[in-house]
Amino acid sequence: MSWPRVVVVGLGPAGPEFLTLAAREALGRIPDRFVRTARHPTVVEGAVSFDPLYEAAGTLAEVYAGIVDALVEEAAARGEVVYAVPGSPLVAERTVELLRADDRVEVDVLPALSFLDLAWARLGVDPVAAGVRVVDGRRFVVEAAGERGPLLVAQCDSQAVLSGIKLAAEGKIAVVLHHLGLEDERVQEVAWADLDRESAVRPDHLTSVWIPALAAPVAGEVVRFAELVRTLREKCPWDREQTHQTLSRHLIEETYEVLDAIDGGDPVHLEEELGDLLFQVVFHATLAAEEGQFTLADVARGVHDKLVGRHPHVFGDVVAETPGQVMRNWEHIKQAEKGASSLMEGIPAHLPSLLYAHKVQRKAASVGLEPAVDGPEDGPEDVGAALFALVAAARHAGTDPESALRATTVRFRDRFVAVERLAAERRVDLRTAGTGAVAALWEEAALWESPGAPTP
Numbered sequence: 339m340s341w342p343r344v345v346v347v348g349l350g351p352a353g354p355e356f357l358t359l360a361a362r363e364a365l366g367r368i369p370d371r372f373v374r375t376a377r378h379p380t381v382v383e384g385a386v387s388f389d390p391l392y393e394a395a396g397t398l399a400e401v402y403a404g405i406v407d408a409l410v411e412e413a414a415a416r417g418e419v420v421y422a423v424p425g426s427p428l429v430a431e432r433t434v435e436l437l438r439a440d441d442r443v444e445v446d447v448l449p450a451l452s453f454l455d456l457a458w459a460r461l462g463v464d465p466v467a468a469g470v471r472v473v474d475g476r477r478f479v480v481e482a483a484g485e486r487g488p489l490l491v492a493q494c495d496s497q498a499v500l501s502g503i504k505l506a507a508e509g510k511i512a513v514v515l516h517h518l519g520l521e522d523e524r525v526q527e528v529a530w531a532d533l534d535r536e537s538a539v540r541p542d543h544l545t546s547v548w549i550p551a552l553a554a555p556v557a558g559e560v561v562r563f564a565e566l567v568r569t570l571r572e573k574c575p576w577d578r579e580q581t582h583q584t585l586s587r588h589l590i591e592e593t594y595e596v597l598d599a600i601d602g603g604d605p606v607h608l609e610e611e612l613g614d615l616l617f618q619v620v621f622h623a624t625l626a627a628e629e630g631q632f633t634l635a636d637v638a639r640g641v642h643d644k645l646v647g648r649h650p651h652v653f654g655d656v657v658a659e660t661p662g663q664v665m666r667n668w669e670h671i672k673q674a675e676k677g678a679s680s681l682m683e684g685i686p687a688h689l690p691s692l693l694y695a696h697k698v699q700r701k702a703a704s705v706g707l708e709p710a711v712d713g714p715e716d717g718p719e720d721v722g723a724a725l726f727a728l729v730a731a732a733r734h735a736g737t738d739p740e741s742a743l744r745a746t747t748v749r750f751r752d753r754f755v756a757v758e759r760l761a762a763e764r765r766v767d768l769r770t771a772g773t774g775a776v777a778a779l780w781e782e783a784a785l786w787e788s789p790g791a792p793t794p
Contacts, residue, residue, distance in 0.1 A: 348450025352519025
């Protein structure tokens, strides 16, 4: 009785012209043909595809184990079968590894051309001389940890994989190798920030990425730190008990300690305190990830995209030549993003009153509504002295300065909201109406009747 036998052939990296003579002979001689996937430019006539396993199984490990079991069963029933895989059977082909380790079947592997051969040709790179390392895109965080390049990243078959690469490392450029050997072949250099942008790259199973060099592993250190926080969350009794609510106090404390370090002017101290604050950010993101809400990558991606969107003078064609113009653009873009009916929406109600007043005034100033200035204008020391004197006056009058300033700010805010409402009713754009028109609306709103009310 002959031993069950699986002959493994590679279909090459692209069309049938890359098939070896040995592969053609095996496919012509053995009638019982199987392919790991039908998603390949070379079609094997009469072959059974294992694509349904990809759709039915929960993990890739289950898919690969299922393919091996099916091939062993078919070989036992038929004596000999041929199994065709994309590229080379000896490059990034897990099912072939499992088959060769399975003692239920004899395996004959016929070498073939892989996508690597075409990649070196297109890049003009000798991988040995250049010291290239080939890594799996789905395991980039682990396999590329600490690497500085050059790297050829295989299995870049989705936007999510490209995003993971971009977030896990930092480089200047990458070269996308797409459909090598096919008519629509594309070798495209992209900026690192654009690696996962759909407009730049639409990856599939025939996409890989060449990274000539990586910068200092900033992202890698963040990933390592995030892994540490997850470990603490699993194994430390104190970390395990924390919630968003219990961490709030620590977040506030660490923020104030960062401010103290800034005032102290010691960069070593500032570095340490920023690390403590980063721990709070990563901890909150870890808690959210446990609940399936968002991840640290989502946080980074979200703030990146938000900052790009709010800087149209940097990344678009909007003109803003002064800080004031930048802030006006910022406030109105933010209002449009959030669908807010008022510029005043979104100011945290529990801010200290001085910071609350500053934010309210700044938002009003973004449309030209400035409270009258009746006080020192010579510099921080004079302003500080005037504020200090006002606190003393409030103390002698038996008034809580915190509450008094908050109440005044709330009246100003409410009157500003009324101005916005009048402007909306009359289809007036406060951004372009001019200070005179805004001042007229302010007077018409007439919601603030206390003496000394600021005027624009």
